[in-house]
Every structure is written in C-alpha cells, then in structure tokens.
Amino acid sequence: MDRLGRNRNDDRQQTGNAPSDDLERRVEHRTYELQEMHRHTLQVEKLRALSRFSASVAHELNNPLQGMLTVLGGLQRRAELSDEDRQLLEAALGEGRRMRQLLRSLQEFARPSAGRQVVMDVQATLDGLLLMLAPDLERAGIAVRRDDSTDLPRILADTDRIVLVFESLVVNAIEACQGRGGTLTVTTRRQGDRVSVALTDTGVGMDEAEQAQIFQPFYTTKPAVKGTGLGLPVSHGIVRSHGGEIQVHSRPGQRATFTVLLPVRGSAVEEGTGD
Structure with a gap:
C-alpha cells in the first residue's frame, strides 16, 4: 500500500508540474520574440540612418567619380605608358570601378525600385x-x-x-x-x-x-x-x-x-x- 501511495503522489506531482512547464516554455518563447523585435527595431533605425547618409554621399561623389573614370579610361586607351605605369593606371581604374559599385549599392539600398521591367x-x-x-x-x-x-x-x-x-x-x-x-x-x-x-x-x-x-x-x-x-x-x-x-x-x-x-x-x- 505504501508503494501504491507513493506512486500516486508521484503521478500528482508530475501532473501538477505540467502547467508550470508549459507556462515556462511560453514565457521563454515570448521573451525570445520580444528580443527579436528589439533587434529588428534597432536594425530598422540603422537602415533609416544609412538611407539618409547614402543618398547624400552618392549624390556628392558619383559625378566626380565618373569624370575621373572617364579621364583614366582615355589615358588607358591613348597614352603610351611603360608597363609599370600601365599597371598603376589599371589599378586606379579597378579601385574606381569598385567605388562606383559601392555607390550604386548604397543608392540601391536607400531607394525603392521604380519597377520598370x-x-x-x-x-x-x-x-x-x-x-x-x-x-x-x-x-x-x-x-x-x-x-x-x-x-x-x-x-x-x-x-x-x-x-x-x-x-x-x-x-x-x-x-x-x-x-x-x-x-x-x-x-x-x-x-x-x-x-x-x-x-x-x-x-x-x-x-x-x-x-x-x-x-x-x-x-x-x-x-x-x-x-x-x-x-x-x-x-x-x-x-x-x-x-x-x-x-x-x-x-x-x-x-x-x-x-x-x-x-x-x-x-x-x-x-x-x-x-
């Protein structure tokens, strides 16, 4: 009888713990959701700040950069250069194109598409x-x-x-x-x-x-x-x-x-x- 009584008490304890365990899981899940919402809010604020900054940067840098690339491209096609100078010119062009790609990325990140397909x-x-x-x-x-x-x-x-x-x-x-x-x-x-x-x-x-x-x-x-x-x-x-x-x-x-x-x-x- 004592063993049977102990088994019943154990069953009641396990049954009694079930709602508590479920509540704990729900609290953990809700806490995780709130943390994710907070991270998302911070990310949105970063994106808004970047949008304002990138629009200004792209406008100020894009036109002079394109002018520089045009001049350097003309030198590459027409100038008689030593091998070392030509390598330096190609390096400058490569870095300029990389900067142009970055500016395009910033512009694209900052503005929605016009939807022209x-x-x-x-x-x-x-x-x-x-x-x-x-x-x-x-x-x-x-x-x-x-x-x-x-x-x-x-x-x-x-x-x-x-x-x-x-x-x-x-x-x-x-x-x-x-x-x-x-x-x-x-x-x-x-x-x-x-x-x-x-x-x-x-x-x-x-x-x-x-x-x-x-x-x-x-x-x-x-x-x-x-x-x-x-x-x-x-x-x-x-x-x-x-x-x-x-x-x-x-x-x-x-x-x-x-x-x-x-x-x-x-x-x-x-x-x-x-x-």
Whole structure:
C-alpha cells in the first residue's frame, strides 16, 4: 500500500508540474520574440540612418567619380605608358570601378525600385558585364569559364537592378580569390518556369555560420577597409522583389556558389527568345 501511495503522489506531482512547464516554455518563447523585435527595431533605425547618409554621399561623389573614370579610361586607351605605369593606371581604374559599385549599392539600398521591367537577355547581359570587369578579373588571376544553356528564355526584369546583382556577385568572387587566383564559372540554365544563373568561384569559401548570415545587412566577412555588408543584402532584396531567390552553397577554403533564380514571367516573354 505504501508503494501504491507513493506512486500516486508521484503521478500528482508530475501532473501538477505540467502547467508550470508549459507556462515556462511560453514565457521563454515570448521573451525570445520580444528580443527579436528589439533587434529588428534597432536594425530598422540603422537602415533609416544609412538611407539618409547614402543618398547624400552618392549624390556628392558619383559625378566626380565618373569624370575621373572617364579621364583614366582615355589615358588607358591613348597614352603610351611603360608597363609599370600601365599597371598603376589599371589599378586606379579597378579601385574606381569598385567605388562606383559601392555607390550604386548604397543608392540601391536607400531607394525603392521604380519597377520598370523590360524583356532581358540574361546571357547577353552577363557577356557585357564580364567584358566590363575583365581587367579586374585578369588582374586577380581569375579565369572565367562559361557553361551556357542553348535554349535559355529571356525574362521580364528591371535590367539595371539585375545587372547590379550580377556585378556584386562577380566582385565578391574577385575578392574571394584575391591573392590566390582561381576560376569563376558562370552557368545558366532553365529550371521549370525560372532561369538559373550560378556563379562559382574557387576562393576562400565560407562556413555554415557565415552562410547563415551572409544576406543580413552590415554583416561582412571582408576586412573593414573593403566590406560594408551591403552588397549581398541589396542583391537579395532586388532578387526577391522580382519574385526570385538567391541560394548559396560553400565549403571553407574551397569554393562558393551563388545561384540566382529569376522567374521567366509568362509565355509572351518566351516568344521573343529566338529573335
């Protein structure tokens, strides 16, 4: 009887603890939600401050920077320079283009899209972008490989903004391979009703913790002098605004692949593929 009594008391104690345990879990969950809301509020305030600052910076710096790039580009094409001077000129141009890309990222981060979408040839866009960035890729010792689909449909997109996405990913690849050279493989495919563009570099790669945060504003794996933590979050927002997504797969010390998936958006766009 004593044993039976003890068992009943134990059952009552366990039953009595159940509501308390449930309340504790609910309190912990609500506490976590409040902490996340607080972090989100702080982040929103940071973004608002950045928007005001970036609009001012971009306006003041963009025009003189473009003038400098034009002058330096003219010297590169026309001036007779020694090998050492030409290397210095190419370095200056590369840094100027990197600054221009940063300013474009700041502008994009600060303002909503105008929503102008046109029929876009993704492969032709990549051709032009890689040609523009060829000096930077060559200087970093990066060979470009193309693996293009032969039947890739054109898409409906805001071309300027999608170019910004691809440019940001190529610049990231260049920086990931800095000092070690490597290969950048650009692969285009159709996946159902979407177009896939994968950029794979053989750079330093990322671990799982870095991949989990890579699209968060202000997070960067780069040195403070180079990284602002804006390029990938901006790109992520642009792609999402098009109804697409960016995926990342990486191994530390080996490679990183960023895959941009964009919707074709309708048969009317596909009919123009063969033009």
